[in-house]
Amino acid sequence: MKRHLRFKFFLILAVVLICIYGVIGLPTSKAQLVTNWRKNIHLGLDLRGGSYLVVQVQQQDAFNAQAGVLTDRLKELLQKQNVTYSEAYVDEAKSLQDAMKAAIVVKGVPATQAGTFRGIVSDNLSQWILTPLNATDYRLTLRPSDALKTWQDVLTDTKNTLDRKINALGLSEATVQQRREDRDSELLVQLPDVDDPARIKQILQTTAKLELYDVKGGPYATREEALAQNGGVLPIGTKLIGTADINGKSGGIYLVSSTPVVRGPDIRDARAQQGQLPGRWDTGFVLSQDAARRFSTYTGSHIGQRLAILLDNKVLEAPVINGQISDSGVIEGAATQQEAADLALNLKAGSLPAGLVYEQEETVGPSLGADSIRDGFFAGIAGVLAVIVAMLIYYKRSGINATLALVLNALILIACLSYFDAVLTLPGIAGIILTIGMAVDSNVLIFERIREELRAGKAIVPAVDAGFSKAFLTIIDTHITTIVSCAILFLFGSGPVKGFAVTLVIGLAANVFTAVFVSKVIFDWELSGPKPVRALSI
Amino acid sequence: MEIFKQTNFDFLGKKWPFIFLSLALTAAGLVSLWVKGGPRYGIDFTGGALMDVNFIKRPPADQIRAALRKRVAGTVDVQEVTGSQEVLISTGTRNDRPAEQTDQVLQATRDNMITTLNAAFNPDSGGKLDINTATRTMLADRLRDPLAKAGAALSDDQIEQLAGAITSFRDTPPRSGLIRNLDDLSAAPGVTPQVRNVIKQQCVAGNFNIRSFEFVGPKIGADLRQQAINVVLIALGAMLVYIAFRFEWIYGVAAVIAVFHDTIITIGLFSLFNKPIDLTVIAALLTLVGYSMNDTIVTFDRIRENLRLQMRGSFSEIVNRSINQTLSRTVLTSGLTFLTALSLYLFGGQVLNGFSFALVVGIIVGTYSSIFIASPILIFWQDIAEGRKRRGPARPAVVESRTRNVAKPVKPVRAGSK
Numbered sequence: 042m043k044r045h046l047r048f049k050f051f052l053i054l055a056v057v058l059i060c061i062y063g064v065i066g067l068p069t070s071k072a073q074l075v076t077n078w079r080k081n082i083h084l085g086l087d088l089r090g091g092s093y094l095v096v097q098v099q100q101q102d103a104f105n106a107q108a109g110v111l112t113d114r115l116k117e118l119l120q121k122q123n124v125t126y127s128e129a130y131v132d133e134a135k136s137l138q139d140a141m142k143a144a145i146v147v148k149g150v151p152a153t154q155a156g157t158f159r160g161i162v163s164d165n166l167s168q169w170i171l172t173p174l175n176a177t178d179y180r181l182t183l184r185p186s187d188a189l190k191t192w193q194d195v196l197t198d199t200k201n202t203l204d205r206k207i208n209a210l211g212l213s214e215a216t217v218q219q220r221r222e223d224r225d226s227e228l229l230v231q232l233p234d235v236d237d238p239a240r241i242k243q244i245l246q247t248t249a250k251l252e253l254y255d256v257k258g259g260p261y262a263t264r265e266e267a268l269a270q271n272g273g274v275l276p277i278g279t280k281l282i283g284t285a286d287i288n289g290k291s292g293g294i295y296l297v298s299s300t301p302v303v304r305g306p307d308i309r310d311a312r313a314q315q316g317q318l319p320g321r322w323d324t325g326f327v328l329s330q331d332a333a334r335r336f337s338t339y340t341g342s343h344i345g346q347r348l349a350i351l352l353d354n355k356v357l358e359a360p361v362i363n364g365q366i367s368d369s370g371v372i373e374g375a376a377t378q379q380e381a382a383d384l385a386l387n388l389k390a391g392s393l394p395a396g397l398v399y400e401q402e403e404t405v406g407p408s409l410g411a412d413s414i415r416d417g418f419f420a421g422i423a424g425v426l427a428v429i430v431a432m433l434i435y436y437k438r439s440g441i442n443a444t445l446a447l448v449l450n451a452l453i454l455i456a457c458l459s460y461f462d463a464v465l466t467l468p469g470i471a472g473i474i475l476t477i478g479m480a481v482d483s484n485v486l487i488f489e490r491i492r493e494e495l496r497a498g499k500a501i502v503p504a505v506d507a508g509f510s511k512a513f514l515t516i517i518d519t520h521i522t523t524i525v526s527c528a529i530l531f532l533f534g535s536g537p538v539k540g541f542a543v544t545l546v547i548g549l550a551a552n553v554f555t556a557v558f559v560s561k562v563i564f565d566w567e568l569s570g571p572k573p574v575r576a577l578s579i
Numbered sequence: 580m581e582i583f584k585q586t587n588f589d590f591l592g593k594k595w596p597f598i599f600l601s602l603a604l605t606a607a608g609l610v611s612l613w614v615k616g617g618p619r620y621g622i623d624f625t626g627g628a629l630m631d632v633n634f635i636k637r638p639p640a641d642q643i644r645a646a647l648r649k650r651v652a653g654t655v656d657v658q659e660v661t662g663s664q665e666v667l668i669s670t671g672t673r674n675d676r677p678a679e680q681t682d683q684v685l686q687a688t689r690d691n692m693i694t695t696l697n698a699a700f701n702p703d704s705g706g707k708l709d710i711n712t713a714t715r716t717m718l719a720d721r722l723r724d725p726l727a728k729a730g731a732a733l734s735d736d737q738i739e740q741l742a743g744a745i746t747s748f749r750d751t752p753p754r755s756g757l758i759r760n761l762d763d764l765s766a767a768p769g770v771t772p773q774v775r776n777v778i779k780q781q782c783v784a785g786n787f788n789i790r791s792f793e794f795v796g797p798k799i800g801a802d803l804r805q806q807a808i809n810v811v812l813i814a815l816g817a818m819l820v821y822i823a824f825r826f827e828w829i830y831g832v833a834a835v836i837a838v839f840h841d842t843i844i845t846i847g848l849f850s851l852f853n854k855p856i857d858l859t860v861i862a863a864l865l866t867l868v869g870y871s872m873n874d875t876i877v878t879f880d881r882i883r884e885n886l887r888l889q890m891r892g893s894f895s896e897i898v899n900r901s902i903n904q905t906l907s908r909t910v911l912t913s914g915l916t917f918l919t920a921l922s923l924y925l926f927g928g929q930v931l932n933g934f935s936f937a938l939v940v941g942i943i944v945g946t947y948s949s950i951f952i953a954s955p956i957l958i959f960w961q962d963i964a965e966g967r968k969r970r971g972p973a974r975p976a977v978v979e980s981r982t983r984n985v986a987k988p989v990k991p992v993r994a995g996s997k
Contacts, residue, residue: 090750239690434580482912541862
């Protein structure tokens with residue numbers, strides 16, 4: 042009996058020590074204790090302040106763009122092989138749901154050239170399914186397996202780009218995750234300690250697709266004028282691009298080569314720099330070695346011609362090439378240093394493959410976070426103290442027993458959160474407070490049972506044993522019922538509800554240990570002393 | 580100390596007034612829900628924006644509403660947070676607008692709201708920076724040149740550090756994000772009289788700051804609402820199955836009806852007090868479901884045990900005795916849990932307000948429902964079962980020992996259940 046008790050005592054001691062180590066580590070000074078505590082207890086965004094964003098990746102942009110590039114290529118191939126057609130265009134996907142339905146439509150291919158046309162498509166666009174609409178018209182759609190791959194690629198690509206932007210912003214603890222595993226298109230962005238979410242949202246959302254094109258003509262006032270000036274048909278390998286609005290006025294339309302000279306990924310570095318005019322800021326960029334070689338050859342052979350700088354498919358400016366440029370360029374026109382720096386950051390991070398729409402934002406300012414920690418802490422302490430005082434009054438010395446179990450329960454709970462790297466959120470604090478309620482309930486159930494047994498005339502030791510064993514069944518039933526509902530919350534609930542469920546389950550599991558096992562050991566230890574106990578203080 | 584010593588209240592004899600009270604409360608809640616056209620959902624579930632603005636001196640709610648109505652598209656609702664100078668401003672989408680348009684409206688809301696509030700409730704700052712809405716970077720940028728001119732030789736890092744110290748001084752309690760007077764900044768680390776003078780030249784202390792901002796698109800809102808309803812229903816179903824497995828199916832049904840009763844009353848009270856139901860309230864509802872279930876199971880457990888002990892008396896007497904035996908525990912536990920919930924409600928801050936309100940209400944209703952709703956259902960069922968038996972040989976399969984007038988709705992002790 043005694044040896045059993047000693048073994049149980051050491052087991053409890055070991056648990057206590059492991060828990061204390063998990064919470065504060067092995068501090069040698071008071072400062073280190075605080076650092077360890079901060080390192081081990083991860084606070085959620087709602088407590089430390091920060092932003093939680095849900096972005097929807099507009100997949101249809103990427104699918105339409107992909108179809109667009111291939112339409113241009115198909116047109117060139119058809120012209121090369123002298124296959125005539127009346128029109129070829131992208132039947133664009135209008136919404137996210139229809140993204141995979143983006144199609145290429147080719148009309149007016151003579152029946153006599155059908156064989157050549159099919160040959161070109163199957164040789165060059167093998168990922169696309171060709172469906173004849175009638176004798177002369179065709180529709181190309183992406184194979185489902187390839188469409189799924191594109192979908193996933195767009196998500197991964199977006200996630201990686203956002204990661205680079207976040208790193209460039211110096212937000213080391215921020216994370217980007219896919220929201221659910223299955224076929225949705227949402228990313229979760231968590232930004233702890235951010236005090237300027239509006240600017241960061243803007244940066245994350247900027248597509249930042251930079252391209253430099255050879256200008257073939259323009260600017261024209263309208264699309265019609267551009268066509269008329271070029272004999273009604275666009276020359277092979279060219280396209281029309283509009284200009285970015287400046288002060289609400291469009292700068293016209295340019296005719297540019299269909300493939301860019303320099304593309305976003307060719308940029309090696311970018312930074313904000315003082316503009317030529319005082320008080321103005323520019324964004325300078327440097328090209329990678331490979332691109333620099335290409336660019337240098339190109340600029341050398343095109344002196345006196347114009348070069349269009351496109352950002353997000355809009356011409357920003359179309360300066361004349363004055364001499365050979367090797368590896369650097371400048372984008373002018375930023376209003377502030379911040380704007381120029383943000384553009385530089387976006388250029389370095391690379392462009393997003395598709396647009397982003399914010400579906401949800403939760404921003405907690407640092408002052409609210411600090412207040413919530415204080416309030417939550419204060420409410421917790423007040424609640425626990427009230428309970429402890431009530432227990433001590435009601436159960437006298439056995440109340441100490443219950444208090445020890447309660448404190449140990451809280452310690453185990455916090456240690457588990459630390460060991461599991463779980464995040465403590467406001468609903469989590471609520472879960473802890475509820476755990477305290479359940480822990481109290483277990484103690485009350487046991488003590489009331491012991492009292493009943495004593496009242497029924499049993500001796501102290503059998504009464505304590507009977508009290509514990511009879512209450513045990515009830516405790517198991519109540520705990521499992523709550524754990525069942527927590528499991529459902531965890532599986533099907535979202536963010537805050539999950540945090541609540543996790544802390545509650547850990548707390549309940551700890552409670553079975555403390556209220557049933559630890560409390561019993563303390564009773565046994567009290568009752569096994571050399572002097573027989575005449576009356577139990579309960 | 581003991582409050583209840585071997586009590587013998589006739590709870591079940593006096594059940595009718597309590598059942599009527601329950602029905603009345605349920606009816607009041609349902610009427611309120613019906614009149615208001617359903618529960619008042621928070622923006623988590625409807626889509627919209629919610630901004631928590633803390634004022635130094637709060638302007639009247641109608642003034643805030645009037646100022647925002649002019650500038651913000653969609654519905655505007657302004658609620659004062661009692662016990663503070665805070666205001667919760669929520670803007671909702673209007674149903675008559677197409678979804679893409681509402682999306683754009685909501686995206687633009689934050690800036691729009693801040694600009695509007697600034698114009699209406701802050702005096703003209705004359706180009707100075709409002710220290711209460713400034714971010715650390717904004718403050719550092721603003722102070723860099725003037726500090727250099729004033730002769731304070733600080734490196735870029737030091738200026739960043741200074742700005743950080745000032746903003747975190749502002750954000751820690753008891754200031755809670757608001758500097759009332761720029762002279763107060765002297766207490767912040769690194770703010771020398773020289774720095775303070777520069778700050779006073781460059782900054783003003785505005786009347787408010789933004790404590791939090793939340794925005795939920797209508798699609799996600801609808802998703803979350805559906806998800807919440809599913810979660811509650813699945814959780815209830817799972818508990819029913821567990822109790823049916825541990826006791827008998829009628830116990831599961833009784834417990835779930837009692838819990839359902841608690842939920843309806845709580846939602847009804849939210850409607851009566853015009854409090855919005857959001858995600859944290861759903862968490863609270865689930866907590867009180869768990870809590871009320873806990874209470875009911877403790878009583879049922881006693882009933883089961885007493886039935887096994889072949890206690891004397893009718894089934895209804897046994898149930899009544901079981902309630903009395905667990906009464907001391909019920910009152911004490913409820914009382915203590917109520918204390919923790921109450922401390923959460925009183926001191927837990929604005930964010931947990933809805934959550935703790937649901938708990939405070941739920942604990943009272945939950946305790947009472949296990950006595951006056953769940954237990955009577957067992958007896959009703961027992962009466963129906965016995966009445967059927969008396970009328971005819973409907974279920975000869977159920978063998979009951981009538982000799983000691985003990986009804987046994989519980990199966991014989993299962994192996995392993997004790």
